[in-house]
Amino acid sequence: MDQTQLLKGVLDLAVLAVVRGEDGYGYDIVRRLRDGGLADVGDASVYGTLRRLYAAGALTSYVVPSESGPHRKYYGITPIGRDQLKRQRDDWHTFSTTLDGLLDGPAHSTTSQGASA
Amino acid sequence: MNTTELPLRPDVAAFVARVRESLADLSDEDRLELTEGLEADLTDQVAEHGGTVLGDPEAYARELRSAAGFDPVPRRRRLHVPTGRSLAEQLDIVRHLWDDQVARPRIAPVWTVLVALRPAWWLVRAWVAAVAVARLVPGWYPYGFVWLPGVHQVLAVVILVVCLAGSTWVGLGRLWPGGARGVTPRAVLLALNVVAIVGVPVISGQLEAQSWSRYSQGYNEAQRGSDDEGLVSRGQQVCNIAAYDASGQPLTGVQLFDQAGRPLDVACYGQAGRTVPWVLGDVNRWNVFPLGVRARPARTPERRADLSGASFPTPDRATTPAVTNPLVPEVVEPAPESDAPEGDAKKRDRQRDSVRQE
Numbered sequence: 251m252d253q254t255q256l257l258k259g260v261l262d263l264a265v266l267a268v269v270r271g272e273d274g275y276g277y278d279i280v281r282r283l284r285d286g287g288l289a290d291v292g293d294a295s296v297y298g299t300l301r302r303l304y305a306a307g308a309l310t311s312y313v314v315p316s317e318s319g320p321h322r323k324y325y326g327i328t329p330i331g332r333d334q335l336k337r338q339r340d341d342w343h344t345f346s347t348t349l350d351g352l353l354d355g356p357a358h359s360t361t362s363q364g365a366s367a
Numbered sequence: 368m369n370t371t372e373l374p375l376r377p378d379v380a381a382f383v384a385r386v387r388e389s390l391a392d393l394s395d396e397d398r399l400e401l402t403e404g405l406e407a408d409l410t411d412q413v414a415e416h417g418g419t420v421l422g423d424p425e426a427y428a429r430e431l432r433s434a435a436g437f438d439p440v441p442r443r444r445r446l447h448v449p450t451g452r453s454l455a456e457q458l459d460i461v462r463h464l465w466d467d468q469v470a471r472p473r474i475a476p477v478w479t480v481l482v483a484l485r486p487a488w489w490l491v492r493a494w495v496a497a498v499a500v501a502r503l504v505p506g507w508y509p510y511g512f513v514w515l516p517g518v519h520q521v522l523a524v525v526i527l528v529v530c531l532a533g534s535t536w537v538g539l540g541r542l543w544p545g546g547a548r549g550v551t552p553r554a555v556l557l558a559l560n561v562v563a564i565v566g567v568p569v570i571s572g573q574l575e576a577q578s579w580s581r582y583s584q585g586y587n588e589a590q591r592g593s594d595d596e597g598l599v600s601r602g603q604q605v606c607n608i609a610a611y612d613a614s615g616q617p618l619t620g621v622q623l624f625d626q627a628g629r630p631l632d633v634a635c636y637g638q639a640g641r642t643v644p645w646v647l648g649d650v651n652r653w654n655v656f657p658l659g660v661r662a663r664p665a666r667t668p669e670r671r672a673d674l675s676g677a678s679f680p681t682p683d684r685a686t687t688p689a690v691t692n693p694l695v696p697e698v699v700e701p702a703p704e705s706d707a708p709e710g711d712a713k714k715r716d717r718q719r720d721s722v723r724q725e
């Protein structure tokens with residue numbers, strides 16, 4: 251399955267996870283996600299998500315002026331963001347456990363699925 | 368974390384500018400929020416992977432928007448006024464939508480000019496109001512100033528000045544409903560302005576129709592006038608005729624008819640009060656010359672009956688040069704009767720004249 255489709259629901263969670271330990275600017279965060287295995291993540295999607303999390307109060311942001319190049323905008327997690335991260339992590343674990351249970355369920359359902367496909 | 372300072376590349380700057388254009392429908396704050404730091408992030412990306420990572424700015428903007436929770440494509444904002452709110456709230460909503468629209472980067476310069484031209488609008492709506500008031504004045508008629516039809520000019524100017532002052536005061540917020548914050552004055556002001564906007568084309572259309580009808584009316588009157596303006600000589604009405612015989616003697620009681628035998632009546636303005644027609648039985652004849660002239664115009668039948676002081680006009684010249692006509696055979700006559708020197712030609716003319724008068 252296309253990773254980007256799966257990512258849509260959990261990109262918030264992934265972004266919060268990678269800024270949890272250290273503040274970062276936009277492309278820095280993209281790089282952390284890609285290095286973490288989400289190789290196909292679109293940078294514009296990450297920047298938009300950062301903006302939405304900021305608007306929701308989950309992230310704080312500050313601009314670091316640069317003498318030679320364009321300014322960098324850094325994002326850091328807020329207490330609201332940590333709450334959201336914890337809650338969504340729990341949701342994800344529950345969800346993935348449920349899905350794992352479905353995938354590893356009784357053999358007849360998977361064989362019949364395979365036969366029909 | 369990569370903190371290397373990289374200068375902004377022109378391709379990145381152009382790309383971000385295109386992205387910002389695709390976000391033009393968002394508020395300034397949202398647009399800034401979405402694109403602040405974007406140059407730095409893309410500069411890093413291009414430094415790592417080359418300029419090909421930039422791709423299509425519109426598609427990039429769509430992804431950015433949708434991830435940030437906005438509509439993926441710029442949607443034309445409809446004038447959506449929620450129901451169930453007070454009129455004041457609805458007016459506020461419409462006002463905010465309007466302000467957002469005119470604050471857009473491409474509209475704002477035009478809007479600035481329009482705002483500067485606001486006094487011109489005050490003038491226009493004052494004109495509409497003045498015309499509306501002028502129509503209420505008793506005795507309104509479809510003539511008058513083009514810019515203020517229908518009433519006496521002095522009154523028209525007064526009405527226009529009053530309306531202009533009122534419109535300006537309202538515009539400056541010093542006169543109700545201008546400047547007031549309540550719902551009623553805002554609604555009234557809005558309604559008045561809408562009426563004025565609608566009024567401009569309506570009134571100018573009426574003016575156009577009116578000027579056409581005025582033109583055709585004038586044309587018809589001119590036609591009618593030329594039909595019954597009596598005898599015309601060199602574009603001017605003939606009021607009286609002084610007749611002389613061939614020898615230059617003034618004649619009295621000369622009846623004139625045209626080629627069809629119709630009386631050559633003269634009829635000029637005011638003539639009936641001033642001139643005295645000849646009378647045939649009980650019929651006034653206006654084709655017998657010269658007509659008698661009163662010293663003063665007689666407007667009433669009584670004064671017309673009084674002929675004291677009336678006389679035949681004294682011609683400017685008592686004599687005219689002798690004239691001849693080859694059609695009339697020369698007749699030898701006895702000694703001349705007038706004081707004027709006469710030759711054979713004059714005798715011949717007099718003969719002809721007497722033939723004609725018979």
